[in-house]
Amino acid sequence: MAKDVVGRAGAPPPQASEDADERILKAAGKLFREKGFAATTVREIAAAASMLPGSLHYRYASKDDVLIALMKRAVLRAMGAVELAIATVTDPVERVRVGLRTHLELLCSGDDSLYVLLFDWRSLEPSARAGLERERGRYETFWDGLLLGAHATGQGRPVLDLELVRHFGFGAINWVATWYRPDGERTPAQIADTFFSYLAFGLLHESARPADLDPHFAALMAAATPSRS
Amino acid sequence: MAKDVVGRAGAPPPQASEDADERILKAAGKLFREKGFAATTVREIAAAASMLPGSLHYRYASKDDVLIALMKRAVLRAMGAVELAIATVTDPVERVRVGLRTHLELLCSGDDSLYVLLFDWRSLEPSARAGLERERGRYETFWDGLLLGAHATGQGRPVLDLELVRHFGFGAINWVATWYRPDGERTPAQIADTFFSYLAFGLLHESARPADLDPHFAALMAAATPSRS
DNA sequence: TGGTTATTTGGTCGCATGGCCAAGGACGTG
DNA sequence: CACGTCCTTGGCCATGCGACCAAATAACCA
Incomplete structure (x- = not known):
């Protein structure tokens, strides 16, 4: 029934x-x-x-049904919160910053569903996992749209692998949940904006940066070939 | 016989x-x-x-003893591998890059202990957790030393919060374990070096960057005050 | 009001678990 | 050959689990 x-x-x-x-x-x-x-x-x-x-x-x-319902709600809430937050923002790069901040604020809020979705993935049996992966894929696709929009402004470096960029940003942001404490000295919004500045501008100072970046970047990629460490 | x-x-x-x-x-x-x-x-x-x-x-x-032994071994292996890898590297920034790469290669290798250390943290009872946190703290302190060395070269932006930088980098790198597949098209070394380039240089193109970064950065920080969501 | 449905109660059931151990090898040493 | 030690065997046991349900109750309708 x-x-x-x-x-x-x-x-x-x-x-x-x-x-x-x-x-x-x-x-x-x-x-x-x-x-x-x-x-x-x-x-x-x-x-x-x-x-x-x-x-x-x-x-x-069953207990699994509780987990599935919780995770489905997490995807819904995350997408809903981010969509709502960026609804009034037009600048594509700024939309990424606000989205990142909203995601982290939800993750650090009292709502544990997003945390469970991210960190209790292995507890799902394969059948239920497939359904959840479709839901979660929607959220990732949504973010890919945000990133693509930001990149299309021409402000981004041209050679970016956007899927890798998404993994990079999600990792940095989601990992906050493992060390964040509400009584800490930084608010989620501060952390998110600081991380966004790291993402956008990098950690090295202007003067340390070669005038033409791409060759250096290409050299790094070449050094990363699986030949040998 | x-x-x-x-x-x-x-x-x-x-x-x-x-x-x-x-x-x-x-x-x-x-x-x-x-x-x-x-x-x-x-x-x-x-x-x-x-x-x-x-x-x-x-x-x-007991089963807990197995987990504790596994996690202690993970810390030992991670520190050992990174220390060995950077032993012959003198440039402080390069040491960070090589360390990052080594950490990720261990995480993506067949050795699951590091993954368990990072993602099965909640399974430890409080008493055992304290001991492990000391071990893990040693690894984090070790990384803080690497970051401090790199920052001391003057190549880094001056206002960096190194603890936040460590969390940022660890998050991006550790999160790879949640999506990496050995049969994928990128090797751990490639991923690590790409991520390092993101970390070092940022995602935005040179021309999109204001000549004087710090005011913009300061504005972001100001916008992140907890006054408003 | 009485009839119908939605919800809660307080258990029971079969079963797999973690922890444990007495008995019995295997093996190098005297 | 007998000895003492290291290690494995195979199974035992109390505990607590997820799942389930018949009966009691609360909330709504005509």
């Missing part, structure tokens, strides 16, 4: 249902983040959501 | 012990990486190491 029938008319009780669902996902997110999916029991989730295990089972047939 | 059943290929008994330990850690690393610590059973580790569960228990009293 499913809750599809619930969508009657504008009834007040669905609020309670939504609330119970929300409580489950919030509790599960917190526990999954702290201990990982496999180390968390359904009894713990139920207790944290102030209900009995059977009640949880009524809404999610 | 069998006269020399064991006399296979000159493998004395003491070596066999080391071998068994090695087999356990290698099998455990592979399984922990694939499914995570909590989702892996000691029986699976034993089977993958071609021994019975009791034999594994003889060497490691």
